Amino acid sequence: MIRVLVVEDSATVRHLLREALTPAAGFEIVGEAVDGAAAVDLCRRLRPDVITMDVVLPVMSGLAATERIMADAPTPILVVCSADRRELFTTYDALAAGAVDVLEKPRGDASDDTWPQRLRTAVKVVSRIRVVTRRRPEPAAPAAAPAPAATAVRAVVVGASTGGPGAIVRLLRALPAGFAVPLLYVQHLAANESFAQAFAGWLAEQTGHLVGYARGGEALTSLAGRVTMAPPDRHLVLRAGHLQLSAAEPRHSCRPAVDTLFEAAAVDLGRHAAGCLLTGMGRDGAAGLLAMRRAGAVTFAQDAASCVVYGMPKEAVSLGAAAETLPPEQIGARLAALANGGVAWRTPF
Structure with a gap:
């Protein structure tokens, strides 16, 4: 069984996640969190194999939760997000902070028919990734601007x-x-x-x-x-x-x-x-x-x-x-x- 912590504030999406990640399919949902602070606490206590993480959450954002988890209790994180542009920007921030993959939430169209299988596949792949403690690096100082010179590299x-x-x-x-x-x-x-x-x-x-x-x-x-x-x-x-x-x-x-x-x-x-x-x-x-x-x-x-x-x-x-x-x-x-x-x-x- 792959032990999964679900982090999602939408009851509808949590229901879809539960329906897809069933014991019969090889998954056990060991906990659910509706905000980022609860996610950090549950991750520390339950030690799941994988976390499905929404990025727009109350109390503590999914990005902040990802940063805390990857610094304190490194766990493979699959971000499950909508296709809203600003939400996707936050999703890429979470990937830069240590989350390992992203899956779009159901759209409410014909593509939803394959979404449960895509979710199961993504969780299985993510579960095999060995993550390590990850603290966000300080931005590197830009290199000095090159002096005018020809280069052989095209x-x-x-x-x-x-x-x-x-x-x-x-x-x-x-x-x-x-x-x-x-x-x-x-x-x-x-x-x-x-x-x-x-x-x-x-x-x-x-x-x-x-x-x-x-x-x-x-x-x-x-x-x-x-x-x-x-x-x-x-x-x-x-x-x-x-x-x-x-x-x-x-x-x-x-x-x-x-x-x-x-x-x-x-x-x-x-x-x-x-x-x-x-x-x-x-x-x-x-x-x-x-x-x-x-x-x-x-x-x-x-x-x-x-x-x-x-x-x-x-x-x-x-x-x-x-x-x-x-x-x-x-x-x-x-x-x-x-x-x-x-x-x-x-x-x-």
């Missing part, structure tokens, strides 16, 4: 999954406002337009960088100084210096897949690229990062201590794909130095 490519929102914020905050190298980013997210648009807005608000989704056809040179993400349910590919979107089959059960972007960057840019593989479950991105390193690119993997899930980076390290393993803010500092002509630290394959 693009930075980044991939992440579980824990990615927090990691990419830390990396981007370490880049100077004048960082002009295009940054292409694949994040495993639900194929949901509302979630995706809110994530782009949240990331821009958190970091001060220009953030948007690829449309396909853009010249890489036109994306200088921007963070450009793979849109939901589309692979992001780089060919002949232009972005392309692909509906090809998922890889590692993911679309977009990090490997798809990294392998394209290896072919199209070779040593004129930098690749960064951040926290996440599974092995997506490891083979692609190895292809980049073999092509002469600078490659990084997030270190174990700073990962929410040391899965994808661990696979990359085991393959010898990462020249360096560092926390996200130090990767950002390395990238800033690279854009400023600091290439002496490049580690050959």
